[in-house]
Amino acid sequence: MTKGDTLAIKKVSLEKGQTKPPARLSEATLLSAMEKPAAFLEEESADLVKTLGETGGIGTVATRADIIEKLLNTQLMEKRGKELVITKKGKQLLELVPSELQSPALTAQWEQKLDQIAKGKLNKTAFIAEMKQYATTIVSEIKQSKQSFKHDNVTGTPCPQCGKLLLELENKHGKRRVCQDPACGYKKNISKTTNARCPNCKKKMELWGEGEGQMFACVCGHREKMSTFQEKRKNNQHKKVSKREVNQYMKKQKESDFTNSALADALSKLKLDK
Structure with missing residues (x-):
């Protein structure tokens, strides 16, 4: 086929269908997503993506499973079969917390600052003071918010x-x-x-x-x-009878089979003519 060729259309059909949403996360796929969260960054700089790749993502190998277990125990999500489903409580939490806490970009930014401290480019005391101020600001904003959490259970x-x-x-x-x-x-x-x-x-x-x-x-x-x-x-x-008892019984039966039985005794007393 080359540009300009004319083709005869013999049949046209219309098919109906529906798009399928992405599959829900399971514990295994969520662990993988925590290890490689760069795919969930939206319009973030390339250096943040690179940092997440180099530092191993969110949490560590030892803490990721524990994080998931805490989310389940606090009813922020629940298991339905193998799938993980966010609960109403979890949805409310996402609506109440600041947007930056919902993105792995924040983890990447903190990892970059920790790397700067390791290289002597950033003062450790200044970073700790910044973290304290950030936590204080976040808590203050949540307290002043007019939104409130409502139990659905x-x-x-x-x-x-x-x-x-x-x-x-x-x-x-x-x-x-x-x-x-x-x-x-x-x-x-x-x-x-x-x-x-x-x-x-x-x-x-x-x-x-x-x-x-x-x-x-x-x-x-x-x-x-x-x-x-x-x-x-x-x-x-x-x-119930144990396996040992069964073996002992079978052993006794084997030893007693045709040994000094009534039939054997009777046969031994017979005098047969040659």
Whole structure:
């Protein structure tokens, strides 16, 4: 085909479709993004991108996994299968904090200043004073802001210690209710994920309640008191035979097979004519 050629159009078709959003981050891809955050810089200078590449990104190999764990434990994001999803609490935090705290460019700028200190081009005391002033300014701006954080997980149950409404939290270990006042510190476990398997569908069951009223519950609908479950487990343990006991039994059977058996004794007494 060359420029100026004429082609006959035999068929034209219109296809409908929808664009797909980028896949959500998983723990593995988020770790990779923290190691190489330059792709998330918007209209930043080339030297900042270079700095992030040389210094190893956000955090260190030893701290990145811990950072993700803290984000999950504080309900700023949650896991849905293998995907990480930002929560309403996390979205509110992004709306409240200054924009520069949301960009890896700030990390690159601080790394550059640390490099200047190492080369003797910047005074360490001056850098520390600058950091203190920056932190003071940020905190002051947040305090003076008219925006306020609103809990989206408030329950109708008052705290038995201070009277404020409790918050319901959920993580990979289960559910619990805590006082919204950190100074109060009240908390109560509602349910927790266990390794106990449902007798019907074999999935892990949750343990609800406290004390003698504790009950196992499965997503398939199975319910069972903990006392009943423990009794069944106790009975099953009595029925179980160890591998060692099985081996000893088989060994005895092997030794006794056709050795001094009734049939062998009877045959030994027979006198057969030659």
